[in-house]
Amino acid sequence: MARYRAVLFDWRGTLVQNPDAEWCITRALRSLDRSIEPRAVEAAVQGLATAGELPEILETERHEDCSAELARSVTMRRFELAGLDDELANALYRIDAEPTTHPLYPDVPEVLSAIRDRGSRLVLVSDIHHDIRVDLAGYGIGHLIDACVLWFEHGFQKPDVRMFALALEAAEAEPGDALMVGDRASHDGGAAEAGITTLILPPPMDAGPRGLDIVLRLLR
Known part of the structure; x- marks a missing residue:
């Protein structure tokens, strides 16, 4: 059984590229x-x-x-x-x-699939301003995502802890049973305030793998 019941992911800069x-x-x-x-x-x-x-x-x-x-x-x-x-x-x-x-980083499908295989639920937590659910199938990962919590649908945005509470509810998990993965401490760090273990990735150097294998190591 995985260490975390749920893994919450930021979207841009974490799973998909954000061009300059x-x-x-x-x-x-x-x-x-x-x-x-x-x-x-x-x-x-x-x-x-x-x-x-x-x-x-x-x-x-x-x-x-x-x-x-x-x-x-x-x-x-x-x-x-x-x-x-x-x-x-x-x-x-x-x-x-x-x-x-905003193409996926190349290691995303494999890592998300491995997370699901280990029994953890996956929730996207993004301060994006449009509905990305319709795009997930095109990315080839729609079947792997359990829920999306999008700020514009709720009236508040990162780092508001209420959004992470909604993500936990969607994942049916307690704060201690979840891991948040993002790329900005100023925004995604709000998960830590909600009691969620939080991993902040460094800025990507290129369009290569995002280094998400570290998440799999944390699930052991």
Whole structure:
């Protein structure tokens, strides 16, 4: 029997890749049949970085994922402050929600399957602003996931301990019987406040395996 009755996983940056701004802007421009000019891409990247540090954006990001509508509003405002035109902003927002923008890390299917084989339940706990359930089958992991707890459906977001309580309820597990795996202590660390053993992965160096085999070692 596995050490933990349930394993809770963050989504982006943990199970699926999160491409940088340069990649996303380039893809958005290409989707609009616009030319890819390095200086223009660099200016857009810098604009997004600068906008992301403005007090207005930092404040709204504290609750932007509490609803899909709010998430879009905050994101589009950031794009506006970054100097992106409406067409490019809409393309960038659309591309961010496409599964092809966020491929699975290559070791994910094998690790999730092994976790299920050991008798643990799997729950996705994400502050994403759209429903990823419809995409799980396309990723080839839909049959492995027992439940999804998505912030925008409940009105609060990480690191609010209420979300991790919902995840435990979905997994039918107590805090001491669960393991949370994420990539940001500032967000996923809220699980520790809920009494859940929490593993924070380091930033990925590339698109190779995420190193999730460590989870299997913790289940022994």
